[in-house]
Amino acid sequence: MESNFGARNAILGAIRSALGETQSAERIAAEYAALPRGYKRHGTLPEQERLRLFQHRLEEYGAGVRRVASDAIGDGIRDEIAGRLAARGCKRLVIPYGLPKGWLPAGFDFEPYGGNGETGVSLGPTALNRMDGVLTGCTVAIAETGSIVLQSGEQQGARALTLAPDYHLCVVFAEQVVETVPESFARLDATSCLPTTFVSGPSATADIEMTRIKGVHGPRFLDVLLVG
């Protein structure tokens, strides 16, 4: 038997006897709905200010941010990607298998990852570690906290993808950037069962004398292309 029912029932019994009476699901739902939610649930900034805030907060974490005009979608993104990769000295990159082909500039090796055998390969962590970097999109981004949110799937890949390589380049579109944390959850709610990672700057630690040091185990370098 996998789980020990004795312990389960003993714990649930102890909780019930400590709490006293148990409520119906309807009562609990009604009580939950009445919980105070007086905090800010919607942003108020106009779009350009919101994007500037996002850029500023990311830069404070030590991430690089490049703005790309929205009318340049297509060649613009591809050229910017080429520029960033060249500047970072990256040649071989892993990409989620569903990344738009139009983003990929010539002159670099892109290894599609995941999906079925035809769409991409599955690399072990050691192979991923040998990659120069990873290029992805995102699901949503948060201006107030300078965060990008990745969900497992075609454009953002399995979680290991954005973890083992030392460099992460992430393409974020203006309409993906919300101002507040609650707005990001409103967008994530429908896909909340997918593996989800909030990334706020490159990996860091402050464990030694509270000095923030970039880059411990996750990617040490993070660039964001902000389109729009």
Place this chain on the structure above:
Amino acid sequence: MKPTPSSHWQDRDFPAAAREVLEDSQTRSNVRHATNVIQAKRDAVTGELPDWEPLRDAGAAIRAHSLAHLDYYLVQFEQACTRAGGQVHWARDAAEANQIILGLIQRHHVDEVLKIKTMTSEEVGLNPYLEANGIRAHETDLAELIVQLGKDKPSHFVVPALHKNRMQVREIFQREMHLPELGERPEDLAAAARSYLREKFFRLKVAVSGANFLIAENGAVCIVESEGNGRMCLTLPDVLISLVGIEKVLPRFRDLEVFLQTLPRSATGERMNPYNSIWTGVQQGDGPQEFHVVLLDNRRSPILGDAESRQTLQCIRCGACLNACPVYHQTGGHAYESVYAGPIGAILTPQLHSMEEGRSLPYASSLCGACYEVCPVKINIPEVLIHLRGKVVEEDQKTLSGRFGMWNLGMQTAAFLFASASRLSLAQSLGRVAQKLVVNKEGMIEHLPLLLSGWTQTRDLRPLPEQSFREWWAERTLQTDAARTDSGAGGQATGRGSSHGE
């Protein structure tokens, strides 16, 4: 099965343990520096949010609601997690949790596992238990690695090695990683940890974690971290085992919108920590394909039954109360002789031990209330401290030695004296005579005898005045009455006149 080694914390009372720490000026200066830095950052990033107080209110209400219906939400979590391919186990106590985890590890025939920092595993003594059964657990959080390699104990639950400075960390790494040339810059030390652990991340097949939150509605687990060691352990191994206290459940996914604002800002003073991971059960092609959650009670359920101290379980382990506490500031975490230090530790530890251990901890506070002010889920720690002090005394009075102990007799005597004006005044008169033996040349009392000596350990005391307030008042009333009688009707007229303005 070998028995669980008992907690590796000794059982001294707080004053005794604190005295030792207070003599270590290096540790004190390290603790002071670190807590000052976090406090200042925390104040800045909480101060910039106009809705910080509503966020605290919402956080407190969500946590209180979750606890009030804990059985309901735990069952919901269990069902959702199982549906998503996870396996849920229940552990009544530390021994049961350790046995379950060991069993799961042994099934995979490995003798090394990865660990993400988890205070809950510290609480059950998992590492020594695994060690005793031939399994080496590698701590992967930088601070936990420092603590583990230094054969030390964590002193803070967000920054466990905050009592060590860079030179001390370098010494440990040089010795344990065989890196005699290692530099002392934090960058060098972090790089050493990176290369030391990287090979282990890629090689080991089983990881053990804690969790910050469980989500009842969809069975998700959330872990908040900085370095990426958490992501390594949650993503790369084949098997993941998460040990989680039963109190950590939240009703809905969207409740995280509150805690992912309040937790990072309170814990490290950042708007958001570098990484938050949220996952549900098993996802094909992404991450461990075998996932276990071990739900730990370990004397949490009885706390739910105590209306005044139930709020203790609202804690989200941000550590803000440690950084804000003037006592922790002076002593650091080790003086608490407990996995959970600081103000929250002072209320959590004795309750997790059914008031049998950590009985001096509710007294390790000046009740200044700084902890309550910074708490992101508004746990009224001073209120619970006083409640627990009451419990300690009540329990004491049940034993013979407690009942006839100096403290109880002294307090009973005080209660007897204070209950009657005439008894109090008699005691004061006696005190005035007796104190002649202890008042020094400057007119102060430097040392009180016996039971009272604690009071003069760190301060001088003024002697009882020649006249008590009651005596002075009685005398004054007598004089005024005499004066009024002397002046006759004139006095009464003045009295009426003075009330004119009413």
